[in-house]
Amino acid sequence: MTLLIQNGEIVSDGQRYRADILVKGETITQIGEQLSAPADARVIDASGKYIFPGFIDPHVHIHLPFMGTFAKDTHTTGSIAALMGGTTTYIEMLAPAGSERLSAGWKTWTDLAEGKSACDYSFHIGVTRWDKTTEATLRKLVAQGMKSFKVFLAYKGAFGIDDNALYQVCKLAAELGVIVTAHCENADLVSQLQQKLLAEGKTGSEWHEPSRPEGVEAEGTAHFATFIEMTGARGYVVHLSNARSLEAALEAKERGVDLAVEVVIPHLLLDKTYAEREGVEGAKYVMSPPLRDRGNHRALWEALERGQIDTVATDHCPFDVAQKHMGDDDFTKIPNGIPAIEDRANLLYTYGVSRSRLSLERFVDAVSTRAAQLFGLYPRKGTVSVGSDADLVIYDPHYRGTISAATSHMNNDYSGFEGFELDGRPEIVTVRGEVAVENGEFVGTVGRGELLRR
Ligand code: URP
Ligand code: ZN
Ligand code: ZN
Ligand code: ZN
Secondary structure, eight states: OEEEEEEEEEEETTEEEEEEEEEETTEEEEEETTOOOOTTEEEEEOTTOEEEEOEEEEEEOSSOEETTEEOSOOHHHHHHHHHHTTEEEEEEEEOOOTTOOHHHHHHHHHHHHTTTOSSEEEEEEEOOOOSHHHHHHHHHHHHTTOOEEEEESSOTTTTOOOHHHHHHHHHHHHHHTOEEEEEOOOHHHHHHHHHHHHHTTOOSGGGHHHHSOHHHHHHHHHHHHHHHHHHTOEEEEOSOOSHHHHHHHHHHHHTTOOEEEEEEHHHHHOOTTGGGSSHHHHHTTOOSSOOOOGGGHHHHHHHHHHTSSOEEEOOBOOOOHHHHGGGTTOGGGSOOOBOOTTTHHHHHIIIIIITTSSOHHHHHIIIIIHHHHHTTOTTTSSSOOTTSBOOEEEEETTOOEEOOGGGOOSSOSOOTTTTOEESOEEEEEEETTEEEEETTEEOSOTTOOOBOOO
């Protein structure tokens, strides 16, 4: 297949310019003014549209055994939803729970994805315990191109690891040149505060945030940064939610710790009052770290525009309303997570670029390029450049619409962003040269998505 995309405004690598793009097979082969169309080319007119590199979501959960249940998407539903929102690559966390060993987990997770995804994907290797076999498996997986680890300082008794294991993971990562991504909340503090609140009869979803307040996350962030510093590894704080934790991360960066920071779209746009709604309406908005006081939004947006926050991900983690009811009598039993894989970039464009909080260049960087650089995908992904994969988003900034679960492609029965207005959407999305979304419809191929070795 040959594509010639004419007259669009390319936004990539901090630059904006008008040029045509020629795609042959899976690759961008030429960028220039007034390129002539080969006889076999499909010509796409992108007048009035932006052309972005395919978006990369570095934090999603597709298969997730968690809190006595499973997240609801499959790679088919998750990848179609991702593509509808312009995401052409996602990185899922592979995290064996309970007695499953990491080597068995690798088989479970890759079998679930293989032949099922319409977009490309890769894995952060979750380290949920530490022993000799874990270390041997990690070395093997890194040699096979899985160049990021994921650890949880939270979720005691489930995914969480202790400080000895954290030290070993960071030390191995430093040796192998692998980046360590971390969920930073102090698990013991969370557990103590949960027990205290429940003992006081405070069982509703409005108590989720007070059970893991900002200080608990700031402590976790500083704690993780110290381990990164002591081992000389590279670190990445996932879903940082508030100004106090941001300060902890920036302080570490200032003293030279190699630490990148991610925010997720719910923390930029929603606040804790959503989780204070009655009954299951509040449970829909329970995630960890929790939705915070709205006063944090400004600090997060400003740090994002300055590049002190590197990436915007989703932490896509869909549980339906029936699953959210599991916590009716006890907020600690509400499955944690909010779905967003389809809506991340449109929300960031609308409430960032369109509302003048974010430059177009920084938008592209945060939603695509920076993740590609941090996770070893650049310049194959994350850039509109000759030789790169032809993962392209032809974006219509004149589209107007509204988010609703009724029209979503995610496998869920509610949206955390129901009724949010959108000021743009991808009109055409390509995955390695194949048109996968056209006029807001999925037209791609399930099973075409590849496991990306980095
Ligand atoms: O609430 C959340 N974030 N659920 C998914 C698991 C995690 O912590 O990323
Ligand atoms: Zn997390
Ligand atoms: Zn600590
Ligand atoms: Zn997550």
